[in-house]
Amino acid sequence: MTDGGNARSRSFLDQHRPAVGEEPGRARRGVRPYLITGGRTVGHDRSIEIESQVVQSGLALDDAASPESRALIQICSKSVSVAEAAALLSLPLGVTRVLVADLVASGVLDHHRGDGAVDDVDVIRRLMARVRAL
Amino acid sequence: MFAHSDAAAGGTPALAQRVVPVKMVVAGGFGVGKTTFVSTLSEVEPLTTEASMTSVAAGVDNRGDVGTKTTTTVAMDFGRLTVDETLVCYLFGTPGQDRFGFMWDDLANGALGGIVLVDTRRFDDCFPAVDYFEHRNLPFAVALNAFDGQVAHEPAQVRAALNLSDDTPVVVCDARQTSSAKTVMLALLEVVLARAMAKRGG
Numbered sequence: 001m002t003d004g005g006n007a008r009s010r011s012f013l014d015q016h017r018p019a020v021g022e023e024p025g026r027a028r029r030g031v032r033p034y035l036i037t038g039g040r041t042v043g044h045d046r047s048i049e050i051e052s053q054v055v056q057s058g059l060a061l062d063d064a065a066s067p068e069s070r071a072l073i074q075i076c077s078k079s080v081s082v083a084e085a086a087a088l089l090s091l092p093l094g095v096t097r098v099l100v101a102d103l104v105a106s107g108v109l110d111h112h113r114g115d116g117a118v119d120d121v122d123v124i125r126r127l128m129a130r131v132r133a134l
Numbered sequence: 135m136f137a138h139s140d141a142a143a144g145g146t147p148a149l150a151q152r153v154v155p156v157k158m159v160v161a162g163g164f165g166v167g168k169t170t171f172v173s174t175l176s177e178v179e180p181l182t183t184e185a186s187m188t189s190v191a192a193g194v195d196n197r198g199d200v201g202t203k204t205t206t207t208v209a210m211d212f213g214r215l216t217v218d219e220t221l222v223c224y225l226f227g228t229p230g231q232d233r234f235g236f237m238w239d240d241l242a243n244g245a246l247g248g249i250v251l252v253d254t255r256r257f258d259d260c261f262p263a264v265d266y267f268e269h270r271n272l273p274f275a276v277a278l279n280a281f282d283g284q285v286a287h288e289p290a291q292v293r294a295a296l297n298l299s300d301d302t303p304v305v306v307c308d309a310r311q312t313s314s315a316k317t318v319m320l321a322l323l324e325v326v327l328a329r330a331m332a333k334r335g336g
Binding site: 049050051052053079081083084086087088091092093094096112113114115117118119120121123124125126127128129130131132134 | 152153154155156157175181182183184185207210212214215216217218221222223224226240241243244245246312316319320323324326327329330331333334
């Protein structure tokens with residue numbers, strides 16, 4: 001049945017998904033997203049993809065860094081995607097992207113994309129083997 | 135580029151082993167089982183993040199109820215499949231119903247391929263996703279999610295109705311079953327592999 005097929009997704013959505021039209025920044029944090037990003041619009045650095053991996057570079061964070069930046073750095077103690085960082089921080093994706101771009105620019109985070117993987121036969125075969133093993 | 139490796143050694147995995155990210159896009163109409171499909175294949179409970187869609191989306195949103203609203207927030211679910219220490223695959227469920235704003239481009243840019251989940255009782259819902267993937271020339275597979283264990287239309291009928299190219303797989307699946315979701319993924323990956331090999335050869 002339809003209900004059976006969607007049971008898992010629905011219960012999950014009920015727990016985690018904000019209501020339609022709800023502003024995630026305001027509802028969850030009491031802080032509007034543009035305050036976190038210093039008023040800049042989101043997504044200004046298109047080179048940072050949602051699956052791009054970000055990880056601490058080892059450079060220390062500036063003392064004046066925002067709490068959000070500090071939390072982001074903490075999460076990046078191991079390589080994670082921008083999307084994972086956003087989800088773990090409960091920050092909108094666009095806001096997370098701006099923070100990542102800043103921290104990459106200042107050298108605190110390293111980031112890299114999966115460029116070329118689409119045409120990489122070895123990558124595709126490894127992924128197929130992993131899927132078969134599920 | 136490994137200038138910071140020494141500093142990173144203090145409790146931090148160094149950059150010597152970079153993780154290559156790849157992604158797949160799971161699309162389809164509302165309630166068709168995208169999140170279920172993602173969670174079936176994901177090694178972790180799917181994560182959710184919010185993305186904003188700007189007015190760019192409004193012009194191509196056929197719901198027609200966007201009006202003067204310039205920003206909509208949508209939730210996007212995604213899962214993760216770690217292949218090994220240097221390769222990870224993300225599965226992104228497309229947010230919203232038929233909204234094709236920049237969020238979709240974000241999802242499709244650099245993606246290995248797409249999966250269009252279809253509820254054959256609400257067949258029309260899959261058109262935007264099929265159209266989008268075809269326009270982007272992104273390899274995709276069409277998966278007929280068998281609600282109640284059945285599909286209202288057979289794969290051959292669906293292939294004809296959608297006028298799909300020969301190399302686009304159409305398979306019946308149960309998004310809740312790992313073995314079934316695997317079959318869909320592998321069908322898509324065969325196409326992705328064939329394209330990559332053709333490019334290498336050519």
